Amino acid sequence: xxxxxxxxxxxxxxxxxxxxVIIPAVLIIVIIIKNGIGAISWEFLTSAPRMGMREGGIFxxxxxxxxxxxxxxxxxxxxxxxxxxxxxxxxxxxxxARLIRLAxxxxxxxxxxxxxxxxxxxxxxxxxxxTSILAGTLTLGxxxxxxxxxxxxxxxxxxxxxxxxxxxxxxxxxxxxxxYVVLPNAIPGILTGNILEFARSAGETAPILFTVAAFYLPxxxxxxxxxxxxxxYHLYVISTQVPNVKLEIRYGTALVLVSLVLSLNLVAIIxxxxxxxxxxx
Amino acid sequence: xxxxxxxxxxxxxxxxxxxxALKSLNxxxxxxxxxxxxxxxxxxxxxxxxxxxxLNDLNPKAKLEGSVYLxxxxxxxxxxxxxxxxxxxxxxxxxxxPLPLSIFDNxxxxxxxxxxxxxxxxxxxxxxxxxxxxxxxEVKDRLNQPAMKLSGGQQQRLCIARSLAVEPEVIxxxxxxxxxxxxxxxxxxxxxxxxxxxxxxxxxxxNTKQAARVGDRTAFFLMGELIxxxxxxxxxxxxxxxxxxxxxxxRFG
Numbered sequence: 001x002x003x004x005x006x007x008x009x010x011x012x013x014x015x016x017x018x019x020x021v022i023i024p025a026v027l028i029i030v031i032i033i034k035n036g037i038g039a040i041s042w043e044f045l046t047s048a049p050r051m052g053m054r055e056g057g058i059f060x061x062x063x064x065x066x067x068x069x070x071x072x073x074x075x076x077x078x079x080x081x082x083x084x085x086x087x088x089x090x091x092x093x094x095x096x097a098r099l100i101r102l103a104x105x106x107x108x109x110x111x112x113x114x115x116x117x118x119x120x121x122x123x124x125x126x127x128x129x130x131t132s133i134l135a136g137t138l139t140l141g142x143x144x145x146x147x148x149x150x151x152x153x154x155x156x157x158x159x160x161x162x163x164x165x166x167x168x169x170x171x172x173x174x175x176x177x178x179x180y181v182v183l184p185n186a187i188p189g190i191l192t193g194n195i196l197e198f199a200r201s202a203g204e205t206a207p208i209l210f211t212v213a214a215f216y217l218p219x220x221x222x223x224x225x226x227x228x229x230x231x232x233y234h235l236y237v238i239s240t241q242v243p244n245v246k247l248e249i250r251y252g253t254a255l256v257l258v259s260l261v262l263s264l265n266l267v268a269i270i271x272x273x274x275x276x277x278x279x280x281x
Numbered sequence: 282x283x284x285x286x287x288x289x290x291x292x293x294x295x296x297x298x299x300x301x302a303l304k305s306l307n308x309x310x311x312x313x314x315x316x317x318x319x320x321x322x323x324x325x326x327x328x329x330x331x332x333x334x335x336l337n338d339l340n341p342k343a344k345l346e347g348s349v350y351l352x353x354x355x356x357x358x359x360x361x362x363x364x365x366x367x368x369x370x371x372x373x374x375x376x377x378x379p380l381p382l383s384i385f386d387n388x389x390x391x392x393x394x395x396x397x398x399x400x401x402x403x404x405x406x407x408x409x410x411x412x413x414x415x416x417x418x419e420v421k422d423r424l425n426q427p428a429m430k431l432s433g434g435q436q437q438r439l440c441i442a443r444s445l446a447v448e449p450e451v452i453x454x455x456x457x458x459x460x461x462x463x464x465x466x467x468x469x470x471x472x473x474x475x476x477x478x479x480x481x482x483x484x485x486x487x488n489t490k491q492a493a494r495v496g497d498r499t500a501f502f503l504m505g506e507l508i509x510x511x512x513x514x515x516x517x518x519x520x521x522x523x524x525x526x527x528x529x530x531x532r533f534g
Binding site: 163168 | 365
């Protein structure tokens with residue numbers, strides 16, 4: 001076998017691998033759209049479920065999901081970014097820093113259902129928040145923290161060290177250097193990480209299962225101590241717990257959830273490319 | 282005129298991890314002179330320079346012993362305000378590093394950090410600094426353009442102007458022309474000659490001819506040691522150490 005043939009075979013395998021990645025993604029979206037598009041209507045998006053969730057819309061679940069996603073990022077975004085700034089700019093490389101970094105990497109790998117159990121134990125029971133939006137957002141927030149910290153640290157690390165040296169050599173303090181040189185140049189990466197975690201929080205089921213999700217609550221939550229419906233859990237409920245829900249409603253719900261998450265990812269991509277074009281070094 | 286000592290080191294040793302980068306350095310820098318520092322790579326030139334504005338502090342592996350006096354005051358004493366020290370001892374790096382801001386914002390970066398926000402004052406500072414760095418005529422009509430768009434030589438003069446804008450007393454040049462073409466180099470050197478009237482300048486360079494052109498005195502570093510320091514003419518015509526002669530005549534380095 002000559003090297004050209006070998007190369008051709010290698011290329012085919014690489015191409016095939018790519019194809020295998022694309023096919024499921026396309027199939028999922030096509031199937032969801034095909035089965036669910038019929039259910040989408042103004043009424044479906046803006047009214048509460050009726051008749052034991054077999055009819056009506058998913059409005060409370062959409063609102064609940066937005067509450068949870070926004071709440072979790074409001075909680076985890078600032079903490080994660082500040083923690084990352086501290087870790088990347090202030091700590092010296094020693095065993096404690098390595099331990100913390102290891103802990104964060106491990107936290108990122110913890111299955112989301114474990115976060116759910118943790119949230120149940122800490123927020124719902126121990127801190128007596130009850131099954132509530134507060135408990136749910138905090139649980140989602142803690143789940144988001146490791147990745148927010150990791151992506152923020154990566155964004156900070158891409159700011160050239162020479163920028164920091166220039167700022168310091170001009171007599172700026174360390175904080176001024178972070179505030180006026182490091183953070184402005186790391187913002188695109190930081191935003192991307194935050195938006196992606198926002199989208200993930202909107203789509204996660206396990207962490208909200210025990211901490212916030214209402215089986216059926218055909219009204220909007222009244223306070224942060226109220227329960228709320230949420231799209232992923234609602235989808236689970238109407239797909240497995242309630243008999244005789246029309247296929248169309250299930251896929252319609254899935255379509256709304258997927259659209260929400262994908263459009264947030266799209267926003268993240270746009271933000272990133274917008275800043276990348278503006279990046280001048 | 283009596284020569285005033287601006288900077289003096291006493292038994293200055295610097296290590297990076299296990300590497301002994303600078304060995305028991307005793308050197309005096311006279312006010313308003315250009316002191317050229319030459320020597321092959323890894324001879325401790327840059328380590329010396331970065332110890333004068335305490336930029337070595339950023340390297341967690343760096344360890345320093347001995348003293349550095351600026352106007353007779355040890356800059357490594359605990360109560361020294363490092364920000365203020367770096368304001369007094371400016372630095373121009375080997376590669377021009379414009380911040381990703383406009384030309385104007387680059388120049389006034391330092392002054393703004395000291396709380397000057399008056400646009401009129403900032404404009405004056407910027408104009409003065411750019412004129413002193415021989416850049417004003419080339420950029421006066423486009424101060425709001427990104428500094429990254431300037432040519433390499435212009436960027437380096439921008440960096441000089443940026444250092445001048447904080448009104449330092451000493452300017453450290455760390456191989457400021459290593460990435461520049463001969464014409465840009467000439468312009469930077471022209472700026473330096475003018476600057477020494479007001480400032481004390483230490484110029485680390487890999488280009489021995491540059492030290493010969495602009496330096497009042499020249500010091501030769503080798504393997505972390507100061508081999509010889511003297512009037513530039515003397516160093517380049519009749520050095521007292523044969524290693525100096527070997528280096529400047531191109532036998533090694």
